[in-house]
Amino acid sequence: MAEKEIAIKAQGLEVSFLIQRQGISSIKQYLLSFGGQKLFEKKKILKGVDIEIYKGECFGLLGKNGSGKSTLLRTLAGIIPPDKGSIKINGRIAPLLALGAGLEIEMSGIENIKLCCTLMGMTQKEIKASMSDIIDFSELEDDVNMQVKRYSSGMMARLAFSMVVATSPDILVVDEALAVGDLGFQNKCMAKISELRQQGTTIIYVSHNQEEIKRICDRAAWLKDGKIEKIGSVSEVGDTYLEQFN
């Protein structure tokens, strides 16, 4: 273990959100208290997370809804600045946090590929070069000329996943949103993921389905209420994760 190269190392990560107190009454209260009360309150999402992910491994991230999985990933990707703690990243993290977040529904698939790939940091040259690969992989064929608002959710997921893979990231984050695609495409994605892995890409697989994680991951971590409850081999973590439901 000690010789393994580290892809991501985070220590003592603490992240909190500003939560607005909604409603007129709060603004009134705020004014009446002459600024003594706060309009925003801080809510801690991550309470000291230590995590180490090695290069080339498939790392599973388990946890219930609202346990802080997405926040952790966003923090690792540099989107949310942490309050405390340090992050070390070796390589480039692919954005796959919300599939299809950047899609502009009024525009065609091709226009969206140009737009989203630019947003994900590809240069125009790179986009031109990988355009046909993206279209091939998505299997959308002639539909790429159609407006995205006429796409089904599965088609959007295809488009989004194809674009993310095209950015050739060092660290790929796969969210459970993949499940939107049909079985054929899911299998294709899995094949692509294992292909990328052989090329040395680190995979972070996020799910609350421990079966799936057990199938493809080497190690896993269980995130509970903003803390790592357990980290280790996938079977160990998967079993303890299951126990809580029994």
Added chain:
Amino acid sequence: MNLLKIRMGRIKYYNSRLKTYYETVYVVSIKNLKLRYRNSMLGFLWTLINPLFMLAIFVFVFKQVINNVDNYPLYVLSGLIFWNFFSSSSNQILNKIIESGGILKSVNIPPIIFPLSALISNLINFLLTLIPFLLLMFYFGFRPSLVTLLIIPALILFVLFTFSVSLILSCFNVYFRDIEMFWTTITPALFYATPVVYEAPKNMNWFMVLNPFAHFIELIRDILYRSQFEKYDELISMDIPNRFLTTLLITVFSTTLSLFIYSKLRRGFISNF
């Protein structure tokens, strides 16, 4: 030596990032322009129709009330097209950071890209409308001269000022959605508080002095309107330089303030989308 190497690497890294940011702004601006009039039949013409409609109202209605202004149509038009740029830009930019919440949640890019792209697409749109409007001004008796060229630096200042105001609104709008209602309410009020369709008193009263928009509109007026009638020398040697100085100071102040506010507030954007 080693340190220098790291430094150079850093600079290269930032350069390449800057280059992709530049490309991003370009691509998003083009997208805005493409999307703006998709599904609309008259498309780009709307940008012309709106000010023309307002112009017609002011020329036909206000002319009855305001009769101390020479060549009133030219007076109104020269102010109106620039005011329109300001109000449409600010009202669009206002939403840009919130609208892009989905992207900003999944990709690590500076949020300022989206307001900036909206400004650029609006500016391109505006420059395109300037051609027919200049023809219309010519029809109303406007004759270009060397002084007209001063509109270029004036426009640069005005655009920067527009952007800084919009950026501040856009940042606060993430935290309090009230800003949008507030601005929709306040824009018409600002319009009447600024001498766009009437002439400001010769010794501008305190309100006009405090209203930053008035200074910009007056500067544009000097260049596009007053240069047509008044004594050249006084305008060139006194009024225009003075106004340039005032607007420059306002722009420097507002731009600094907006960037400061942006850098302070951007940390909390993500938790408020």
